[in-house]
Amino acid sequence: MTDISPNANDQADQRTIGTVAIRWHGHQLELLDQRLLPADEQWLALTEAAEVASCIRDMVVRGAPAIGISAAYGVALAARAIEEEQWREPLAEAVAILAASRPTAVNLFWALRRMEAVAEACSTLEEAREQLAKAAEAIHAEDLAANLAMADHALSVMTDEAPFSVLTHCNTGALATGGYGTALGVIRRLHETGRLQRVYADETRPWLQGSRLTAWELSREGIPVTLNADGAAAWIMARGDVRWVIVGADRITANGDVANKIGTYSLAVLARHHGIRFMVVAPSSTVDMKMASGAAIPIEEREGTEVRQVGGAVLAPQSVDVFNPVFDVTPAELIDAIVTEQGVIEQPSAETMAQVFGQP
Numbered sequence: 001m002t003d004i005s006p007n008a009n010d011q012a013d014q015r016t017i018g019t020v021a022i023r024w025h026g027h028q029l030e031l032l033d034q035r036l037l038p039a040d041e042q043w044l045a046l047t048e049a050a051e052v053a054s055c056i057r058d059m060v061v062r063g064a065p066a067i068g069i070s071a072a073y074g075v076a077l078a079a080r081a082i083e084e085e086q087w088r089e090p091l092a093e094a095v096a097i098l099a100a101s102r103p104t105a106v107n108l109f110w111a112l113r114r115m116e117a118v119a120e121a122c123s124t125l126e127e128a129r130e131q132l133a134k135a136a137e138a139i140h141a142e143d144l145a146a147n148l149a150m151a152d153h154a155l156s157v158m159t160d161e162a163p164f165s166v167l168t169h170c171n172t173g174a175l176a177t178g179g180y181g182t183a184l185g186v187i188r189r190l191h192e193t194g195r196l197q198r199v200y201a202d203e204t205r206p207w208l209q210g211s212r213l214t215a216w217e218l219s220r221e222g223i224p225v226t227l228n229a230d231g232a233a234a235w236i237m238a239r240g241d242v243r244w245v246i247v248g249a250d251r252i253t254a255n256g257d258v259a260n261k262i263g264t265y266s267l268a269v270l271a272r273h274h275g276i277r278f279m280v281v282a283p284s285s286t287v288d289m290k291m292a293s294g295a296a297i298p299i300e301e302r303e304g305t306e307v308r309q310v311g312g313a314v315l316a317p318q319s320v321d322v323f324n325p326v327f328d329v330t331p332a333e334l335i336d337a338i339v340t341e342q343g344v345i346e347q348p349s350a351e352t353m354a355q356v357f358g359q360p
């Protein structure tokens, strides 16, 4: 992996869909190293699937859709790197390495299954190289289109007197997707249409996607964002400042339960207590109709160091035990609307999910 500083020309199109984190050059994938934001903008250039898997595991790139897109490009890179005549086995090994990178975001497995199906249909390595690159590019483009469509769907149910304020958690913007964002895409659209008073952004400990990424991503576009400690969310809601809580998702199960960044479940409980509506925004590549409920979702736990330290600063005794689940599960009954590119599911349940996505 080599560091590449962003090209000044890249600034031009970022204003339309936000700050992109993934750049594909056919022979090379470039990822913006989100571990260094907001202090530093450095890009890593990757040519191997194993490098992409490491970047997903180490959260160079993160965000459920961005993880799926990056993994798809990782499979395309694997096909380019294979020299064996028997190419299917090494390609399958590359897919397995990518699949082992992070367990919760179903977009990763959705993208890998789609790439496997493309490879299965190819007769030669040359054909696989060409078709896998096209498939990864399509996954990337489809995600951006989905985000733009979800913003339109969401605003159709946000009929509150405008302008109004919202609260969001983690980062669900262009940095986490193929561009524009899921929950942050809705927030971008509210801003673009003059309907956004302010967005409160939870800092989102322990990885600080809110303070390091969302505050950075929105501030550079002039979107009115107020950063708050996670513990302040309840008081913000109690003051009556917020009409909606809008979040993303890493996996939505057949009954409408949602896995998302740790802290989402508590926001849903708080929102229900305060009579504030709770919206989950995610492309259908985040829906796992094969999983009956949130109880079965594998919840990733990461190193305790992420809680004991921030940016190398020691915040706790280094020997203290840490529980660091990076996702939680919000039950469907606490969710007022799930928005995908296929439309809005109000009061999600097994029945309403099946009406859109079919019986599991």
Ligand SMILES: CSC[C@H]1O[C@H](OP(=O)(O)O)[C@H](O)[C@@H]1O
Binding pocket: 062, 063, 064, 065, 169, 170, 171, 172, 173, 176, 177, 182, 183, 209, 247, 248, 249, 250, 260, 261, 262, 326
């Ligand atoms: C549109 S991003 C969805 C989801 O992914 C994030 O998790 P992470 O930053 O650990 O990859 C967060 O849960 C977002 O809501």
